[in-house]
Amino acid sequence: MNPFLAALRKDLLLQWRTRSQLVAVFVFGASALLLFSFAIGPNAAALRQFAGGFLWLALLLASTLALADSFESEMAQRALEGLLLLPADPRALYYGKAVANLLQLTLLGAGLVPVMVVLYDASTARLPGLLGIVVLGAAGLSAPGTLYAAMTAQVRARNTLLPLLLFPLVVPALLGAVKATSLLILGDPMGQLAAWTWLLVAFDVIYWSLCGLVFERVIED
Amino acid sequence: MNEMTEMTEMTGVIKGGWEYVIAAYLASAVILLGYAGSVVWRYRRERSRRDAPR
Amino acid sequence: MGKSVWPFGLTGLGLALLAWGTTWGLGFAPREAYMGDVQRIMYVHVPTAWNAMLVLTFAFLCALVSLLRGGWVWDARLEAAIEAGVVLSGLVCIQGSIWARPTWGVWWDWDPRLTTTAVLLFGFGGILALRQFVDDPVKRAVWSAVAVVIAYVDVPLVYFSVRWWNSLHQVQSSPETVSRAFHWPLRINAFGVLFLVAGLLELRARLAFMRRETELAPPPPSETAVAAATR
Amino acid sequence: MTALAVETIGLSRRYGRRWALSDVSFALPQGSIVMLAGRNGSGKSTLLRVLATALRPDYGSVRVAGHDARSERELVRQKTALLGHNSFHYEALSARENLAVAASFLGRPYDPSLLARVGLEARADDPVTSFSAGMRKRLALARVLLQDAAVVLLDEPYGELDPPGFALLDRVISELRSRARSVIMATHLVDRGRALCDRALLLEEGRLAWSGPAAQMPTEAPDGSAVA
Numbered sequence: 001m002n003p004f005l006a007a008l009r010k011d012l013l014l015q016w017r018t019r020s021q022l023v024a025v026f027v028f029g030a031s032a033l034l035l036f037s038f039a040i041g042p043n044a045a046a047l048r049q050f051a052g053g054f055l056w057l058a059l060l061l062a063s064t065l066a067l068a069d070s071f072e073s074e075m076a077q078r079a080l081e082g083l084l085l086l087p088a089d090p091r092a093l094y095y096g097k098a099v100a101n102l103l104q105l106t107l108l109g110a111g112l113v114p115v116m117v118v119l120y121d122a123s124t125a126r127l128p129g130l131l132g133i134v135v136l137g138a139a140g141l142s143a144p145g146t147l148y149a150a151m152t153a154q155v156r157a158r159n160t161l162l163p164l165l166l167f168p169l170v171v172p173a174l175l176g177a178v179k180a181t182s183l184l185i186l187g188d189p190m191g192q193l194a195a196w197t198w199l200l201v202a203f204d205v206i207y208w209s210l211c212g213l214v215f216e217r218v219i220e221d
Numbered sequence: 222m223n224e225m226t227e228m229t230e231m232t233g234v235i236k237g238g239w240e241y242v243i244a245a246y247l248a249s250a251v252i253l254l255g256y257a258g259s260v261v262w263r264y265r266r267e268r269s270r271r272d273a274p275r
Numbered sequence: 276m277g278k279s280v281w282p283f284g285l286t287g288l289g290l291a292l293l294a295w296g297t298t299w300g301l302g303f304a305p306r307e308a309y310m311g312d313v314q315r316i317m318y319v320h321v322p323t324a325w326n327a328m329l330v331l332t333f334a335f336l337c338a339l340v341s342l343l344r345g346g347w348v349w350d351a352r353l354e355a356a357i358e359a360g361v362v363l364s365g366l367v368c369i370q371g372s373i374w375a376r377p378t379w380g381v382w383w384d385w386d387p388r389l390t391t392t393a394v395l396l397f398g399f400g401g402i403l404a405l406r407q408f409v410d411d412p413v414k415r416a417v418w419s420a421v422a423v424v425i426a427y428v429d430v431p432l433v434y435f436s437v438r439w440w441n442s443l444h445q446v447q448s449s450p451e452t453v454s455r456a457f458h459w460p461l462r463i464n465a466f467g468v469l470f471l472v473a474g475l476l477e478l479r480a481r482l483a484f485m486r487r488e489t490e491l492a493p494p495p496p497s498e499t500a501v502a503a504a505t506r
Numbered sequence: 507m508t509a510l511a512v513e514t515i516g517l518s519r520r521y522g523r524r525w526a527l528s529d530v531s532f533a534l535p536q537g538s539i540v541m542l543a544g545r546n547g548s549g550k551s552t553l554l555r556v557l558a559t560a561l562r563p564d565y566g567s568v569r570v571a572g573h574d575a576r577s578e579r580e581l582v583r584q585k586t587a588l589l590g591h592n593s594f595h596y597e598a599l600s601a602r603e604n605l606a607v608a609a610s611f612l613g614r615p616y617d618p619s620l621l622a623r624v625g626l627e628a629r630a631d632d633p634v635t636s637f638s639a640g641m642r643k644r645l646a647l648a649r650v651l652l653q654d655a656a657v658v659l660l661d662e663p664y665g666e667l668d669p670p671g672f673a674l675l676d677r678v679i680s681e682l683r684s685r686a687r688s689v690i691m692a693t694h695l696v697d698r699g700r701a702l703c704d705r706a707l708l709l710e711e712g713r714l715a716w717s718g719p720a721a722q723m724p725t726e727a728p729d730g731s732a733v734a
Contacts, residue, residue, distance in 0.1 A: 006610035010596075013607070017598040017633070073598055077642075082594025085558055086653065087583035088611040144425060151418050157408045165405060165422060168398035169429055172436040179440065199436055210428060214421045217342065221561050238313035238377045245316040245373040246297065249323065252366045253293075253468075256359075257286060257475055264478045267485045410522070490522065 003089045007096025010083075014073055015100055021069050026108055029062035030115045037119050044121055051122030052181030056137060056174055059109050063138075064163045066108065067145040070101055071153035080150075080219060094215035098146040098208070105138035124184045129193070133180045136200040140173030141166075143207040151218050176200040282477040289471025296322075296463030304460055313377045317457070320370040322465035324392065326472055327363035331395060331427065333476070334360050338423035341416060347487050348480075350416040354406065355479035357399055357423065359472055364396040387438035394433045398426040412490055509572065511536045511657050511688035512557060516566035519552055526552040528712045529566070534690070534705065536656075539683050541699035541720050542692040543734035544709035550692035551591065553709065554659045557690065558588035571656045587655035589663055593642040594649065595634045601645050602630045608649055617652065624648040624674065639666040647678065658682055660691040664698070676702065696725060696734055708734060 001009075015022065036054040040046050074080035074097075083093060110131060117123045124130050148165045152158040176199040183193045300318030307314035334356035341349040371389040372382050383389075402422045409415040510533050517530040527549045534540055544550050555561045557570050559579045568575035571585035595604045601621060609616040621627045624644040634642065643666050650658060663675050679702055682689050690707075693699050699706065699720060706720040715733075716724060727733045 001610045001613065003611065006607070009610065010607045013603060014596060014598055073596055076597050077595055078590070078592040079594060079596045081560055082592075082649075083608075083611055085560060085583050085586075085588055085594075086608060086611045087580050147421075147425075151405075151421075154414070155405075155408045161401075161405060161408060164401040165398075168394050168401060169426060171394050172429065172432040175436040175440050195439065199432070199439070203432055206428060206432070207425075210425065214342075214424065217417050218421060220417075238311055241313055241373050241377045242301070242315045245370050246301070246319055248369050248373065249319045249366060252362065252369070253471065254290075256362045257290075257471065260475045260479050260482070261283075261286075264482045267482050271485050271489070412522075491520065 003092035004095055007083075007088070007092045008099055009096075011070075011096050011100030012103075015070075015104055018069070018073065022066065022104060022107070025062050025065045025069070026111050028065060029058045029108060029112050032058040032061055033112060033115050033119055047120040048122050049182075049186065051116050051120035051185055053178045054120070055109075055112055055116045055181060056178045058112055059105065059137070060141065060167070060170070060174060062108055062112075063105050063141045063145060064166065066104055067101060067142070067149040067166075068153070068158060068162055070097060070104075070146070071149040074150070075153045081221075084219070090216035090219060091212050094146065094150075094212055097150075098142050098211070101142040101146050102135075102139050105142055106135050109134035109138055122185045126184050130181065130184050133177055133184065133197070133200070136197065136204060137173060137177030139204045139208065140177070140200060141170060143204065143211045144169050147211040147215055147218060150215065173200060173203045176203065282474040282481075284474070285470045285477075286474030289467050289469065289474060292463050292467030292470065294467075296460045296467055299463065300457075300460030304457055307457070310378065313374065314457075316370060316374045318460045318464050320367065320374055321461055322468045323363055323370060324367045324388065325465055326468040327360060327367050327392065327395075329469070330356055330363055330472060330476070331360040331399065331430075334399070334423050335427040338420035338427075341420045342424070347416075347484060350412075350420070351480040351483035351487065352476070353416075353420060353423065354483040355476045357402055357406070357419065358479060359476055361396060361399050361403055363468075363472065364392050364399065367392045368396060385437070385441045387434055387441055390437045390441070391430065391434045394437075395426070395430065398429070399423070402426065412487060509536045510534060510569065511538060511571060512690070513569045514557075514566060517553075517556065517563050517568055518565040519556055519561060519563055521552075525712050527556065527563075530709075530712070530714045531566075532707060532714060532717050534688060536688055537683075537686040538688055538705050539679065539703045540688075540690045541696075541703040541706040541723070542690055542709065543694075543696060543699065543706060543723065544692075544715075545734060547711075548709040549712040550709055551661050552712075554588065554661050554690065554692055555590070557657070558586050558590075558659050559583055560588065560590075585656040586659060587650040587653040587657075588659045588661070589643075589646050589650050590661050593634070593646045595642065595645060597635045598633060600631045600633050601626050601637070601648075604634060604645065605648060605652060608652055612653065614652070620648045620652055623651065625670070640668055640671060643667055644671065644674070647675070651678070655687070657688045657690070660689065660693075662692055662694065664693060664695055672698075694734060696723070 033054055036050075036057065037047055040050060080093070084090065113130060113134065145166055148162055152161040152165070155161060176196045180193055180196040180200065183196070296318060300315055304315065304318070306312055334353060337349050337353040337356055340346075341353050368389065371386070371392070375384040375386075376382055378384070402419050405422060406415055406419050409418060513533040515531050517527055518525060519527040530549075530553065542550050542553065552561065556563050556568060556575065559570075559575050559582050562576065570582045573581040573585070575582050596607070599607065605620060606616045621630050624647050626641060626644055626648065629637070629641065634645065637645065643663070647663070650660075664672060667675060679689060679691070689703075691699065691703065700723065703720040706716075706718065706723040707714060708716040708723060725733055
């Protein structure tokens with residue numbers, strides 16, 4: 001069996017076994033969306049204008065929980081080290097975990113979209129486009145997020161360190177995702193969606209390749 | 222200093238503004254000299270701790 | 276790492292140049308046509324910005340060498356460069372904010388360069404925090420080098436995304452619309468900050484190297500015998 | 507010179523200011539069954555983890571199963587199996603799933619009889635979180651057997667096992683011996699070690715204090731305290 005597929009199978013199996021954690025993270029994201037609307041107040045027009053931004057902030061905050069969980073199971077009983085000693089190719093392990101995290105974050109994002117539509121009256125006719133942006137944005141979070149989750153899982157102040165390292169890094173992906181989402185919801189008179197989508201794609205390509213390269217150094221002892 | 226400084230519209234000459242220049246240079250001096258001092262002090266302390274017989 | 280005192284000399288020279296450039300810029304340089312005296316902040320803001328980017332680029336190089344070739348010297352220089360990079364980036368943001376107040380009436384004007392510096396400040400500040408929390412020196416060296424490489428590669432992406440994101444808000448105001456007559460104080464201060472920081476980088480790197488020596492036990496007595504025996 | 511299972515020259519590994527292993531040199535021919543003895547903190551686990559390439563050596567050279575532990579880690583890992591203090595298993599997955607995951611990386615078909623051999627067939631589909639320490643050790647043993655390695659590294663394998671577990675482990679070791687595999691077992695059960703093993707290594711504070719035939723390993727230090 002190809003190592004990447006073996007790793008992906010392992011990660012999907014793990015995520016399926018611990019799916020209650022994903023539900024908890026989703027509830028966290030949904031409650032964040034609710035809290036954001038309290039910050040703005042019941043002003044429908046304003047809520048609708050910031051809907052894209054709130055969706056991605058909620059997903060960003062929830063993603064750190066999901067990413068941290070994804071590596072807690074790898075570090076317990078040195079499970080990841082056990083695989084490395086078989087041997088298992090570190091790069092395959094990274095991409096298996098990153099793709100599994102991408103799927104999880106996409107599920108999370110897709111789950112938060114209806115909540116956003118309801119709370120902020122922010123519906124869009126171009127739903128496939130929105131889901132496409134959710135996938136690209138989730139990919140932008142999962143590539144560096146998986147790497148930093150692997151790093152911070154081995155450190156004592158992991159809950160603060162993961163967001164501290166991840167948030168400044170993903171600014172371009174966040175900007176791209178928020179702008180693209182807002183254009184889809186509020187309309188795109190000047191046709192900027194393509195530009196922001198290409199920015200997201202560029203960010204994903206760079207970090208999906210770079211993080212794969214350096215992952216081995218992060219988990220060696 | 223909380224009232225808005227007198228400022229003409231975008232293209233006009235900004236009158237006054239010296240207090241901002243002073244503030245900028247003061248901040249720069251404090252941070253640059255402060256950092257320089259802290260590096261030199263920490264370096265000296267480590268050197269003395271290292272040269273002193275352990 | 277050397278013991279010689281050239282870093283102190285360099286730092287001193289840097290401070291002297293800064294004093295000279297500042298007095299020139301504040302005292303003798305002509306008042307700028309539109310922005311009046313506020314424009315004099317440029318003589319310290321622009322040199323700091325240039326050098327902040329230079330130091331972070333140096334940190335990137337140290338990270339690459341530390342990852343590819345290893346050696347505690349490069350990890351020490353990396354630590355120094357990250358710290359200096361954070362200090363300078365922080366200073367650039369403060370200066371930019373003070374400059375924006377009289378010019379735009381707000382404390383932060385989302386200028387793409389300034390906003391990128393702010394993102395770098397938090398990014399590299401996070402890496403400094405990472406170095407505090409990792410106890411094993413080897414892991415600390417490798418992880419912070421990896422984090423620096425990843426954060427540095429992000430700079431162009433951050434800059435472009437912020438510029439596009441900000442392009443609707445206001446016309447692109449470039450603080451560097453500096454005509455020839457203003458160049459000298461700017462250039463003098465630029466070298467002033469450069470020498471000052473270069474000297475401090477060396478001292479801070481030596482400090483980090485010494486700490487590493489006390490942190491790691493010396494090689495075992497038979498190190499020499501081992502070297503001969505390893506094929 | 508007969509093929510060597512393990513050869514270390516001047517092996518040293520530090521943890522911060524302390525030398526967990528300092529200047530350890532020994533050579534073990536293939537097929538030898540070795541007891542690794544020493545008090546707590548003498549470096550037994552560190553040595554086994556360096557041999558398994560879980561830890562990189564700081565100084566000195568290490569060759570396992572004919573490969574260098576630094577430059578040929580992948581090859582060494584194919585030829586070694588480690589039974590460590592940690593079970594190497596995913597707590598959320600079941601015993602069967604854990605072995606199936608390991609088998610998928612090894613590129614070998616999952617052998618259902620393995621769980622029967624270590625006496626876990628009744629609990630095959632329960633998640634490892636519900637396992638006792640002894641059951642986790644048995645599952646880890648099944649995983650070592652699954653790897654079918656040339657050099658088997660056992661770090662205090664008897665710990666947490668019940669008497670039937672002891673018997674199971676004895677059978678496994680003698681079977682490895684009959685198949686000319688090399689075994690290095692770190693243990694405090696010196697008598698059992700002497701009976702099963704033909705050679706012994708004694709570690710004291712990271713240094714190799716003694717090595718030779720297992721039967722002749724000294725049990726008392728000059729000051730009368732137990733050596734291992």
